[in-house]
Amino acid sequence: MNEDGAQVVNNQGGKWNSTNQYITVAKDNWTIWKDFNFKNGISTKNLYQRTYRVTGWYRHFNGSRYLSVYDNNGKWQGYLNEDGAQVVNNQGGKWNSTNQYITVTKDNWTIWKDFNFKNGISTKNMYLKTYKVTGWYRHFNGSKYLSLYDDKGKWQGYLNEGGTKKAVSYVLLNAPYINQNSSGYPMGCEAASLLQALQKKGYAKNYNLKSFIKEMPLSSNNNPNNGFAGKPDRIMNDVYQSIYAKPLAQWGNKYGKVSDISGSSVETLKDELRKGNPVVVYVTGNYAKPAYGKYWWGTGIDNAHIVTLDGFNESNNTYHISDPNSGKYWVSASKFEASYNLRKSAVVVR
The missing domain is CATH 2.30.30.170 (SH3 type barrels.)
Structure with a gap:
């Protein structure tokens, strides 16, 4: 050559x-x-x-x-x-896929929109909330950055893992069980579930279901959006016997700190449980397919049932329920979530 x-x-x-x-x-x-x-x-x-x-x-x-x-x-x-x-492509490093949940533990850090570290927002409003992690990068600066999404699937940004901890994957609050039937209220699951949650948080301790339900607001026109429609101690034809989440929460506020969180995802429900807060949820009896009925005020789920959610176990995908009709039990995530997601009606006691 x-x-x-x-x-x-x-x-x-x-x-x-x-x-x-x-x-x-x-x-x-x-x-x-x-x-x-x-x-x-x-x-x-x-x-x-x-x-x-x-x-x-x-x-x-x-x-x-x-x-x-x-x-x-x-x-x-x-x-x-x-x-x-x-x-x-840049200092961010290689993308590594994962599927896990974290809780933000810093209220004064920055979550970044890119790895130029110029576009970011404070974690103040994310503090102690749980987010889904879909992947992570090990940056050139040596830190590990997690890609976070909220419970609606909206991307939040990249957060240094030092500002997070792995979300708790098992909670059992052990809310009390109050039998609606032995108390004489076959249609009183909303009141019984609310009382279970209140008493778990230390409220309304001097009430039993009978004395508690006497104070439940009744709807004058049988519209569950205004109060309880019908009477909880008997079955009434052509009346949708229930009280919806908003008036239920308003009633509960007379005894403790109660909020209507309807529209929440199951991840938000888990977040409340992680904080020690039981949630009254609207599902269907035995988590069956919904049977819809039409009423003058709108459409209702005729086989609806209300229970207290007081735990979950992510290792076997189950939720724990205190059911005023059927006692305490674990139910599969697939059954519970399908039933809850029909309406996403929920009331939390904090």
């Missing part, structure tokens, strides 16, 4: 080629070398999934390409075979 078509180099490493890019180490059992004698090197175990800057590379005599790697402090790490790395 004509020597004008070649460049003499100092060793087997080959010619230096400048570049400016970022890589994430993709192998945890390879070696990053300090020279091309391949005698002085360290394992990539502690570098795995971390992001580094590459300032240049060599095409070695052995045919492999070696990257010259630096950390975020400008400290040279060594030469890494490019097959043990993944080139990434």
Whole structure:
């Protein structure tokens, strides 16, 4: 070969080629070398999934390409075979998919919209709330950033994991059980469920179901949006015997801190349980398919039933219920969520 078509180099490493890019180490059992004698090197175990800057590379005599790697402090790490790395678009590093939930534990940090760290908002309004994590990046600065979504599927941004903790995956509040039938109220599940939740939080301790239900607001025109329609101690034909979430919460506020949180996702319900707050939820009897009926004020679910939600277990996808008609039990997430999501009506006691 004509020597004008070649460049003499100092060793087997080959010619230096400048570049400016970022890589994430993709192998945890390879070696990053300090020279091309391949005698002085360290394992990539502690570098795995971390992001580094590459300032240049060599095409070695052995045919492999070696990257010259630096950390975020400008400290040279060594030469890494490019097959043990993944080139990434920016300092953010490599995307790693996951599916988990976290609770924000800092109220004065910033959640970022990009990795230029110029566009972000305070975590003040996110404090102690739970979010879904769909993936994460190990940034060039050494920190791990989680990609967060709220319970409506809206992306929130990237948050340093140091401002989070893994969300609690098991809660059992053990709300009391009040039997609506033995108390003589076959249509009194709303009142019984509310009293269960109130008493779990230490409210209305001097009431039993009979004395409590005497104070329940009644609807003068049998519209459950105004109060209880009909009478809770008997079954009445052509009357939708229920009290809806808004008036139920208003009534409950006379005894404790009660709020109508209708429209909440099941993740929001779990968040309330994590905080120690039982939730009165509107489902269907035995979590069956809904049977709809038409009334002068609108459409109702004729086989509706109201219970107290007081726990969940994410390891086996179940929820715990204190049911004034059927006692205490665990129910599968698929059954509960399908039934709850029909209306998403809920009242929390805090």
